Amino acid sequence: MLDYKIKIMLIEDEDFDVRRVRNTIKLFDQFIAIEHVTSNGMDALEMLNKKPDRFDIVIMDYQIAGALRGEELIRKIKDINRTIQIIVITKLTINISDFDFAKSLMKAGAFWYCTKYPGDIEEYIYQPTDFLMSIxxxxxxxxxxxxxxxxxxxxxxNVDEMLEKKKIISVSEPMEKLKNNIQRLAESDISILISGPSGTGKELVANNIHYRSKRKFENFVPINCGSIPPDLIESELFGYEKGAFTGANNSKQGLFEMANNGTLFLD
Known part of the structure; x- marks a missing residue:
């Protein structure tokens, strides 16, 4: 089982239902703790803003006192910490299956919802096994x-550190124009020709384009084309499978495959 206690914030304005929630999770109180109970959304947000990592799960009544509740409250909680999971309890769906209501909750960011047991069931808020499993x-x-x-x-x-290492330092107008072009090109997926004499920083420009683009978490693969013998260029670029020719004892990944979804720099 868990070696950690799941920390819960409960947003509920009816003492009767607070008690029912506590009773429902009491069977596993060695693994689950209600750390804070509040009756309104503003208090909940204030607590979460102060300590956004304190709670793992928020259990909230859909209809609580005050203007801040329901989907709006769910969205605001998620804005504070996207990883907090939200379980909604409500009386609205007694005796009905409202798929639009469920869809609206999930879209706002809720993990799960359940319909509260009727008031004549005093011990539990919902079927204990399902409620605990959802937690x-x-x-x-x-x-x-x-x-x-x-x-x-x-x-x-790591990307920020790489950009710092590959930083282009300049004050001249042509270089500032180059940096603007780098940022513009980084936002596209087109193939780019970088021209210039040897030693002028073509690979530096390519690095900056790569690490500023949406491909930045994928491989940047530079290839010195002049160093590859003509008879090996096909196998280096495209790789080969085991047994494809005499001496191919293992499969080899080609450079194009290594750069898939990233950037291939042909120098």
Whole structure:
């Protein structure tokens, strides 16, 4: 089981339903903790803004007191922290299946929703097994999104470091025009011809285009075409499969394949 306690914020303005939610998760209170209970959306946002990483899951009543509720509140919570998962509980869908309502919640950013048990069921807010499973599943989704987010931050940091290393320092008007062209070309997917005498920085320009483009997280593959013997250029560029010719004991990935979705710089 978990070696971590799932931290929940509960947004609910009826004490009766706060008690029912607590009772429903009490079976697994060694793994789940309600860290904060509030009855209005503004208080919830204030708490989340102060400590955006404190909570893993928000369980919220769709209809709470105050103007800030429902889909608007879901969107504002997601604006603070995209990885927080939101479970909606509501009385609106008793005895009906409202697919448009469900679609609206999911579009706003909710993970799951359920219909509250009628008031004559005093112990639980919803079927305990399903409710608890939704909490554990929501936590798994948050954990995966956090891993993706942290990986993306690391990639962005690496790209920023690469751009700093490949920084073009200039004050002249022609070079400023070049930098503007680099930014403009980085926003396109067209093939680009970079011309200039040897040693003038063609690869530097290519690097800057690559790391400013949407391909920046993929490979930048520079090729010194003059260093490849004519009889090897096909296998270097396109690779080959095992057994394709005598001596091909293993498959070899071509440079075009290595640069797929990235940038291939032919020098």
């Amino acid at each position: 554990f599943n929501a936590y798994d989704k948050r954990r995966l999104e956090m891993e993706t987010y942290n990986s993306s931050k690391k990639l962005i940091r």
